[in-house]
Amino acid sequence: MRLSFRALITGLTIAATGCAVGPDYHKPTPWTPPAWQPSTRADQAPGHSVPVAVAADVAWWDQFHDPELSALERRVATDNLDVRVATARLAESRAQLRMAGAERFPGLSASGSYSRSQYSTKELQRAISRVGGELGGENGQFIRDSSGSAKIPQLDMWADSIDASWEVDLWGRVRRQYEVARADMAASEEEQRAVLIGRMAELARDYMTLRGAQQQLRITHDDITVAGQLLTLAQSRYRSGLVSDLDVESARSQLAADQAQVAPLEQSIAEQINALSLLMGAPPHALDAELATPSAIPPVPPRVPVGIPSELARRRPDIREAEDKLHAATADVGEAVAEFYPKITIDASFGFQSLSFRDLGFWNAKAWNVGPSITLPIFQGGRLRGQLELKKSAQKEAAISYQQTVLGAWRDVDNALTAYREEQLRLDGLKREADADAHSLELARSQYRSGLVTYISVLDAQRHALSSHLSVTQSTANVSGNLVALYNALGGGWEIAMPDLEAMQVAKATH
Template sequence: MKYTFSFLSMVIVIPTLVGCAVGPDYHKEDVWTPSKWSKPTQNLQASVNSQVVMDKINPQWWDYFHDPVLSDLERRAVTANLDVQMATQRLIASRAQLMIAGSARFPSVNGSAGYQRNQYSKKGFSRAIDKIRNREPALGNMVNPSDIDVPAFNQWDDALDTSWEVDLWGRVRRQYESAKALKQMSEEDRRGILIAQQAEVAQNYMTLRGLQAQLQIVKENEKIAQDILDLANQRFNGGLVTELDVRSAEAQLEQTRADIPNLEQQIIEYINALGLLLGEPPRALSTELSTPKPIPPVPSQVPIGFPSELAQRRPDIRQAEAKLHSATAEVGVAEADFYPKVTIDARLGFQSLSLRDLGFWSSRAWSVGPSLSLPIFEGGKLKGQLTLKKAEQKEAALAYRKTVLQAWQEVDNALNAYQAEQLRQVRLQDTVKSNQRSVYLAQAQYRQGLQTFINVLNAERRLLSSQQDLVNSNTQISINLVQLYKALGGGWESTYPDSSQIASTQPQTEVQTQGQTQTMSKKN
């Protein structure tokens, strides 16, 4: 009756205790979020042609540039980029760790089978008979120890062994909760790497097109410098100027030509950089990227989503949140280590001295029972471990808040940089126009002998410098837009994108380029 009471008590009490879990439960942190995006000054906002708007972001944000080559490179980077592939393997490893942690929630069952050939010693039987003889002389004298023959015998057994830790204090559940959060961290790490690599592809592509545009400008200025040299030679042969004008014109021509090899070298470097991002060897993309194309223009309206969505789009914020969740669960694991650990072990099998009898029900053998282990003295190990986990939790909470604030800082800086560079572009356009007119007037007046040659050279240098500055500004505007979308966390999808999902679906959009607006749409 006592056994029945104890067993029933265990059946009733254990499920009740299993529902408990020591340690703090995770609750999402409340972080600062502005109600609207910050806006630039009124003068700056009125001067730019590409305006940011609160609207849904296309997950394939690079399609806003309406450049089919760029869109194709981005689609290929999803599966070809080696950093993304390494992050995928880390995610697979974290999922395996989750399976390992989750297995502790269930009983472990193992099968075993064995065979033994046993031989007991005669000496043991002789000592037993001697003891019997001492107690019962009449009975002991009936058996002579020397006549005893102890035969060898076989022992066959097979069994199922099972063990299950009764999770009274939630230690196993907290471990599984932590492992799930770590898996979430790996998922966000992969997504963050993908966004960073996609932004890197776009920035390198913009820079490549900008270098090609600079090379074209230098070659055009090379022709201008050659024309000025021809003019100086004509005037020198006519006795109108000294040799100084000729040599100065030659120096200007060679200086202009000296920029060409450097630009060509940089073009090759950026083609190779794009190849590496796509997992290709050097020069593999030369055929498709060597032909110069315009710098991808920015759209007249740039959707940037809504402020409340930033925490969902930024993988680093989600990763920091998952880390905090894991650290919180680890505190529960450390607290549960202070409590007793109860394990139920059971064994069911068959034992027989003959193989042919092994399968009979009468050969069955079984055992079942709980075991309990209680930490009594650990030398401060458990207390130190709990203190460590609590400190790690607080650190993770602070890191989460810092990540959120840093994200908002990056977005704010990217917004201002995007709009400020457009204002700079407008000023540079006016500068180029003025310098083009200055070169024309200086050449015309030099032919008439109204200007010295030094004025022609200065006008040419100013024109080349301003043209390069304008190309750099056009490039930087597109790069700044890429950096803005990177700061916003790219687009957002509920599932991780693959190459089939990265389909170019460009809507008809007004695209602003060098102060002029034109309508472009993707050709079907």
């Protein structure tokens, strides 16, 4: 065992002083636009929600001050099926990392065996006869004559041993392999984070659309009430002989047109509730009791913290995932380079062997061996060189993908900021239009009662008022939805610390 111990110490020393061949990974410098700044209060209209360059809020959904939205967002982490799939993939990556890490240490195994053997007696007799022939004389003749009675008995072999094997990582192949697995696991973590953030943003957008549709349905019902009142007024004036039946039929037509808009809006509401149910991993209509009651569109906060430009690469999970993939691709190149170098393995075993079971535990039945082996690739038909070129090309692809991801992230942020600002300006114009249309409708109704205008004027005013009110509601939902898109583009939500999704999902499953 002294020799085995010395060989192990020698191998450890060699590995400790060895180097890892191939390129080392260097973290890329985060790129930011040279003159990018979020919109300031100076270029916003009074009363607008303004993005400010301060630390972004992790729980951005709480900025809307809607308890129902916040409750749904907290449930996404445990209920959404896509998030659960991403969590399972992360567990797979962790298992692969553990397997790759095991290669850095010696492998130990214990074995025991028993065999009963019968060797060829004929071969033994032939060998004895040949020996006698070579000796000659009387002794040789005696040996040849007695060879026919030679017989090999059946043999029992008992053995047990502890075996060890360890690759001396002289060129860093095992270390590069572990580095790849660690980078892949980090990429899986960022993928899980991206899925969670994306599903939370999708839920918030669907929630804004649902509340907007519910408000549009309320406005339509209010307009139906107004249309009913106008129909009653037209019928009264017709009975008094002040107008023709054309006014009555026009009023009845407008009432029917308003009533026809109810069904599409109710369909949209049902579809949005089903979409939210799917995000919760629940069947259709599972959230009807929770969401069917109409509620206002969650308002946007007056100030929107968007962080500073240099922090975007730290917040966006897709950027960090692309960076981890570049790291893995770089380490892959080092592993491919190490394949060109000799592979040194130290094998050792210690145990007992005996032809009798009762002698197996005696010290003089011990058997051991220890020694290194070396494997040197001489001719592989170009396989190793082709593998190296493949890994180098994959590294270049990963570097380009990283650059593309960073540029795409800044495009998303800039587009989201623009959409958020411009939709608020559009909403200002729609509100002014809606106020004017509402005033026009009141004037038209008053003048119609006085007989100053025909019903066509009232009908046009009512149509414009309904259309502008619906547009205001839709734009209000769009503003809130665009803010959600902005938070999503900024990588908002769990960008610094992730909840323990596996523990949360297990805890939910056990209740």
